[in-house]
Amino acid sequence: MTQQLIETEAAPAMEPEAPAGLPAPGRARRVLWAVARWTAAVVVCGGVGAGTAMGITVLDRNDVPGLATESDGRWEYPQLRLPALPADRPRPFTEANDAEIHYADVRRLLLPAPAGATVDPELNGGFVSTDAYLALYGKEVRAEMKAALADSTLRHIAARGWTTPDGTRTSVHLLRFGSVAYAQDFGDTSVQYSAADGPKALPDGVRSLVTERFTDDVQVPDTLRYAFREKQPYGPEQTRWAYVHAGDTLALITQTRKGEALDVPFRQTVTLQAQLLG
Numbered sequence: 001m002t003q004q005l006i007e008t009e010a011a012p013a014m015e016p017e018a019p020a021g022l023p024a025p026g027r028a029r030r031v032l033w034a035v036a037r038w039t040a041a042v043v044v045c046g047g048v049g050a051g052t053a054m055g056i057t058v059l060d061r062n063d064v065p066g067l068a069t070e071s072d073g074r075w076e077y078p079q080l081r082l083p084a085l086p087a088d089r090p091r092p093f094t095e096a097n098d099a100e101i102h103y104a105d106v107r108r109l110l111l112p113a114p115a116g117a118t119v120d121p122e123l124n125g126g127f128v129s130t131d132a133y134l135a136l137y138g139k140e141v142r143a144e145m146k147a148a149l150a151d152s153t154l155r156h157i158a159a160r161g162w163t164t165p166d167g168t169r170t171s172v173h174l175l176r177f178g179s180v181a182y183a184q185d186f187g188d189t190s191v192q193y194s195a196a197d198g199p200k201a202l203p204d205g206v207r208s209l210v211t212e213r214f215t216d217d218v219q220v221p222d223t224l225r226y227a228f229r230e231k232q233p234y235g236p237e238q239t240r241w242a243y244v245h246a247g248d249t250l251a252l253i254t255q256t257r258k259g260e261a262l263d264v265p266f267r268q269t270v271t272l273q274a275q276l277l278g
Contacts, residue, residue, distance in 0.1 A: 072264060073262060073263075073264035073265060074264055074265065074268050075114035075115070075117075075164065075265050075268060075269075076114055076115040076116070077111070077112065077114045077115075077268075077272060078112050078114075078115075080111075080112075080272060080275065080276060082104070082276070083104040083105060083108035083109065084104070085103050085104055086103055089103035090103070091103075092222070092246070092247045092248075093221070093222040093247065093278070099179065099180065099247075099248070100180050100222070100246075100247030100248060101179075101247060101248050102176065102246075102247060102248060102249050102277070106156050106158045106174050106176045106249065107125055107126060107127070107158040107174075109158075109174060109249070109276050109277060110125055110158055110159070110160045110172055110174060110276075111160065111172050111269065111272055111273045111276060112160070113160065113162035114162070114164065116164065116165055117162035117163060117164045117165075117170075118162060118163045119160070119161070119162045120160075120161035120162060120163070120171070122161070123159045123160050123161030123162075123171055124160065125158070125159075125160045126158065126159075127156055127157060127158055127159075128157050128158070128159045128173070129157070130146060130149055130150075130154070130157065131146075132157075132159070133157050133159070133173055133175070133252075134146055134149075135204070136171070136173070136203055136204060136252070136254065137201050137202065137203060137204055138201075138202055138203070138204050138205070138206070139204070141200065141201045141202075144190065145190050145191075145201060148186060148189065148190040149186070149190075152177055152178075152182045152185070152186055153177055153178025153179065153182050154175060154176075154177055154178075154182075155176045155177065155178060156174075156175075156176045157173055157174070157175050157176075158173070158174045158176075159171060159172065159173045159174070160172050164265075166257070166262075167257055167258050168255055168256070168257040168261065168262065168265065169255065169256045169257070170253070170254070170255050170269060171252075171253070171254050172251065172252070172253050172269075172273060173251065173252045174249055174250070174251050174277075175249065175250045175251075175252075176248055176249045177248050177249070177250070178248065179248055180247050180248055182248075183245060183247070183248050183249060183250045184245065186250065187224075187243060187245055187250055191243065193226040193243045194224075194226060198211060198228060199226075199228070203230075203239050203241055203254060205235070205239070206230050206234075206239055207234075208230070208231040209228045209229065209230060209231050210228065210229050210230075210231045211226075211227070211228055212227035212228060212229060212240075212242070214227065214267050215227045215242070215270070218270070218271050218274060220271070220274040220275055220277075220278040221278055222246060222247070222278050223244055223245065223246045223274045223277060223278045224243075224244070224245040224246075225242065225243070225244050225245075225270065225274055226242060226243045227240070227241070227242035227243075227266075227270060228240070228241055228242070229241075229261065230261075236258055236259075237256050237257060237258050237259075237261075238256070238257060238259070238260050238261045239254060239255070239256045239261060240254070240255045240256075240261040240266045241253065241254040241255070242266075242270045244270065244273055244274045244277055246274070246277035246278055247277075249277055251273055251274075251277060253266075253269055253270050253273055255269065
């Protein structure tokens with residue numbers, strides 16, 4: 001509520017008589033005061049109008065009703081930060097880390113869920129078992145992949161999953177090996193993500209694929225990126241998946257959605273996870 005100031009009204013003063021033909025001094029002052037009030041009102045209105053126009057010009061387009069730009073489909077992720085390292089440990093891909101080892105806790109290298117998503121309680125950013133990871137693949141390749149992981153120096157598998165309001169289910173798995181060589185060998189031999197006709201190990205339920213080319217434009221140094229989508233005809237859902245190899249760590253990102261897995265959030269998710277590892 002606006003506070004009002006109340007003043008005590010003073011007794012009217014006696015006005016001297018004006019010479020003939022001239023208005024009385026009190027009347028002249030009242031006329032001048034009325035003119036001044038109207039002039040001030042015009043100035044204030046003009047100022048308000050100019051101020052409103054100035055306010056409109058400095059607002060972001062998305063803040064002005066009717067002028068908002070339609071979203072391009074990207075998700076709203078939290079601000080990404082690289083985790084702290086143990087004392088005296090360098091980051092990968094630096095001169096002091098020729099072995100390209102990620103010394104940070106691999107769980108903290110997982111991409112966080114975007115705004116509005118519901119986190120999968122079984123993929124909440126912690127470690128998961130080898131069998132849980134292999135359940136992502138078709139049954140025909142699980143035994144061979146399990147043996148390959150047993151022979152490698154696999155240290156941990158960390159995972160996070162979520163579902164967005166549009167029904168897209170996302171999972172991110174990070175496999176940290178004992179060396180770059182083991183990570184590369186698993187990707188090249190067991191998954192075969194760089195094969196000309198596509199990977200041998202396909203997600204469960206996927207029978208044919210199309211190789212995505214957007215990964216060529218993802219500018220994240222020291223990472224290898226391979227992306228695929230399920231080829232039509234497919235069932236009620238479509239799957240997209242991608243691998244990011246960065247030093248001793250291999251990431252698998254999958255997205256599944258009823259009808260069609262959307263392109264923009266898939267590219268965004270793959271790119272951000274690559275940035276956390278690169």
